[in-house]
Structure formats: C-alpha cells, structure tokens
Amino acid sequence: QQQVKQSPQSLIVQKGGISIINCAYENTAFDYFPWYQQFPGKGPALLIAIRPDVSEKKEGRFTISFNKSAKQFSLHIMDSQPGDSATYFCAAEGSARQLTFGSGTQLTVLP
Amino acid sequence: NAGVTQTPKFQVLKTGQSMTLQCAQDMNHEYMSWYRQDPGMGLRLIHYSVGAGITDQGEVPNGYNVSRSTTEDFPLRLLSAAPSQTSVYFCASSLRGDEQFFGPGTRLTVL
Numbered sequence: 001q002q003q004v005k006q007s008p009q010s011l012i013v014q015k016g017g018i019s020i021i022n023c024a025y026e027n028t029a030f031d032y033f034p035w036y037q038q039f040p041g042k043g044p045a046l047l048i049a050i051r052p053d054v055s056e057k058k059e060g061r062f063t064i065s066f067n068k069s070a071k072q073f074s075l076h077i078m079d080s081q082p083g084d085s086a087t088y089f090c091a092a093e094g095s096a097r098q099l100t101f102g103s104g105t106q107l108t109v110l111p
Numbered sequence: 112n113a114g115v116t117q118t119p120k121f122q123v124l125k126t127g128q129s130m131t132l133q134c135a136q137d138m139n140h141e142y143m144s145w146y147r148q149d150p151g152m153g154l155r156l157i158h159y160s161v162g163a164g165i166t167d168q169g170e171v172p173n174g175y176n177v178s179r180s181t182t183e184d185f186p187l188r189l190l191s192a193a194p195s196q197t198s199v200y201f202c203a204s205s206l207r208g209d210e211q212f213f214g215p216g217t218r219l220t221v222l
Contacts, residue, residue, distance in 0.1 A: 041215075043213030043214050044154070044213050046211070089154065099211060
C-alpha cells in the first residue's frame, strides 16, 4: 500500500525551464512534507520542506506548493540547471516522526 | 562532525548467510532509522529507534533485527540472507521532529 504517490517517474527539461513534480498522500495525519534530492551513489539530502499550515514555501529556485484539501503537494524548480539532474523524492511524516516516501522522479536537465 | 557513517559500502552474500550492517552518527541524534531503496519503490522503512534501548518496526521489518545500546550506533542484522534482500540500505538520524540526515548507503547483493 503506497501512501504517497509521486509522478512523473522521469522528467526531461531544457536548461532554464521549469521542472514540476507532483505528490499525493492519503493519510490526513501526516503533518510534515519534505522533498529529498539524491545524486547517484549518495544518500538522500533534504532540499526543502513544508508544514500544512502554509500553502507555499520558496527557497531560492525551489518552491513547494501545498493543497491540504486535495491532499496534494508539488515541487517546482525554476530556471532548471544541469546540476539539478538527480532523483527527487517527496515524503510525508506523521506523529511517529517516520518518513513515508514517494517512488521518486528522475530529473534530467539538458544543457 | 562525520555525520552518519555506514559500513561496509558494498557486500555480497550467499543465501542463508548472516551479516550486520553498521551505522553510526556523531550528532547526538535521538532518532535513527534504517531504510531500503529498491528501483521504482522509493525508500521503505525497515526499523527505527527513538532513543537508546527503544526500537520499533517499520513497513518492511521481516528478516531484519536491530538493537540500540548507545545513542551513536544502530546496527541492522540480516539473520538469514535471501535474494529478496538485495537492495541499497540507508541509515538516517535526526533530532526529534527535525531534518533526517542520511548516510552514504550500503549496496547489498544476495546470491
């Protein structure tokens, strides 16, 4: 049972374009929604995170949009760069403070 | 700070063998977790600990044991390795309700 569904599985974007990755969750008890970035051969690293009391959070070129009623959240990468090429995971955390991950999106930014 | 360290980086086992994956952190984090990463499935929680002497099961605990005798260490034991346990294993640590820091991973192959 996958409690966090992520799409698309892969994404190819031109340099300077906007990358958008979407996630949907089922458990309304989740109260923390981080995005992790993973480069090949490395462990995931926190990119940006949001709590459900706000609808948007922006850090540099990265923005999370959050829709509590729809139980959806998304990551937007503005002005995508080749160095952004990586696998991105959305996740959700509940009261037990354990993460449930989406299946991942492999982003390729073409130069 | 070394952060989260994992050993070994690579391991090949035969079916039925046992082994221990080591994880250590030097950040005095209360929470530690083990995840496995399989293609197309994101990261799935195996076991976690909220402090020394306290452990609990995650989503996929079967075939794995853990213990937490110190704050720093959280080893994962495979009791009798099976091909289905071929995966990349990540250890993570965090303060209560804070960002999770991941180790570099252990790539395990079971023949």
